Amino acid sequence: MSKLVLAIDDDKLAHCIIEEALASSCRLLHAKSGEEGIRLAQKYQPDIILLDVEMPGMNGFEVCEKMKTIEQTANIPVMFLSSKGSLCERMRGYNSGAADYIVKPFESPELLARIEVLDTYRQQSQQLKQDMERAQVTAEIAMTDSGDMGRIMRYVGQSYHAHDLTSLSEYFFEFFVPLNLSVAVVFWYHDSEVFFSHNGTIQPIEQELLEKHRDSNRFVDFGQRTIINYPKVSLLVKNMPIDDPGLYGRYKDLLPHILEATNAKIKDMExxxxxxxxxxxxxxxxxxxxxxxxxxxxxxxxxxxxxxxxxxxxxxxxxxxxxxxxxxxxxxxxxxxxxxxxxxxxxxxxxxxxxxxxxxxxxxxxxxxxxxxxxxxxxxxx
Structure with a gap:
């Protein structure tokens, strides 16, 4: 079955371009305002949403934030369409809940390719969601009485026996389950980068932000997100508890320990x-x-x-x-x-x-x- 794509844009020309690019491979819904787009998204629950940033009334960031609070639309991948391509704008788009960000003008093959990536991400996320929920319950029960130092020591012991990046990432993500942190990670292995996400798939915009911030400070905070950088590993925390100073400080003290151990492990593997x-x-x-x-x-x-x-x-x-x-x-x-x-x-x-x-x-x-x-x-x- 072809994908259902909702395009939200106040520009008629943009709708024509999207129609020409996707008509042969997708079913399309069109909305000319943010309010109309939210209504259509709730009613039809499309597979992908293409969302303009600059619109009268609610702008794209506001529309995306609103849809992420609605149960029927919260898990639909959103791709921003914008004439602004700065890193600041992309970070703002990611903070509002977007999965990808494409700069106008764009070529039809690029748009179609990015939609395919998002659709793959959506399907894999749905498939893994139930398994992740079961794994979280099991891990929480098993580790309820373990302190932070115990979890670090356990991870160090497990990571010693990881012989490839995939098995290392599995132990790595297991560490974060009882902390209720949603994370993505990139291992800077030799001259390449290998990305992993706690739910099995990493969004394009997450990958881009990790790449662009590789040489930034040790801690990069933006919104409720935090990137922590080490020479061989960078971590993206998607739900840092910034509203809870005590918990926020605890995590900022705790996470460098696991990242330092991971950094050393990757060096050993190299x-x-x-x-x-x-x-x-x-x-x-x-x-x-x-x-x-x-x-x-x-x-x-x-x-x-x-x-x-x-x-x-x-x-x-x-x-x-x-x-x-x-x-x-x-x-x-x-x-x-x-x-x-x-x-x-x-x-x-x-x-x-x-x-x-x-x-x-x-x-x-x-x-x-x-x-x-x-x-x-x-x-x-x-």
């Missing part, structure tokens, strides 16, 4: 991966060297055989001085045979050590199996 890659390169180099040595050894053996046959054939024709030289050369060949044998033995020894080193590094990267890692409910901490 070092382990680099070490494995270097060992692999060394192994490939030795394999090439062994092949070359084998070829040299074969050629050497052939030439020695030819030399012995020729010297035996000419033995009766050689003077004593020539015979002595031949014998000397023969001794040199025997010396080379011995040296080649030693080199081959050493190469074989290095190959064995290489495999042992790979096993050791893999054990560091994957110390236990998944089923051997203690879960949140398996550990009791004071």
């Amino acid at each position: 070092v382990s991966e680099d070490a494995l890659n270097k060992v692999e390169k060394i192994g490939l180099a030795f394999e090439e060297l062994s092949e070359q040595l084998h070829s040299v050894d074969e050629q050497h053996a052939l030439k020695v055989a030819e030399f012995l046959a020729l010297s035996h054939k000419m033995k009766s024709q050689l003077s004593p001085e020539q015979a002595a030289q031949i014998e000397k050369l023969h001794g040199h060949f025997e010396f080379l045979d011995g040296e080649l044998t030693v080199i081959k033995e050493k190469l074989n020894g290095i190959t064995v050590v290489r495999f042992e080193l790979i096993e050791s590094l893999n054990k560091i990267a994957k110390p236990w199996g998944e089923d051997e890692v203690a879960s949140q409910t398996d550990i009791e901490l004071f």
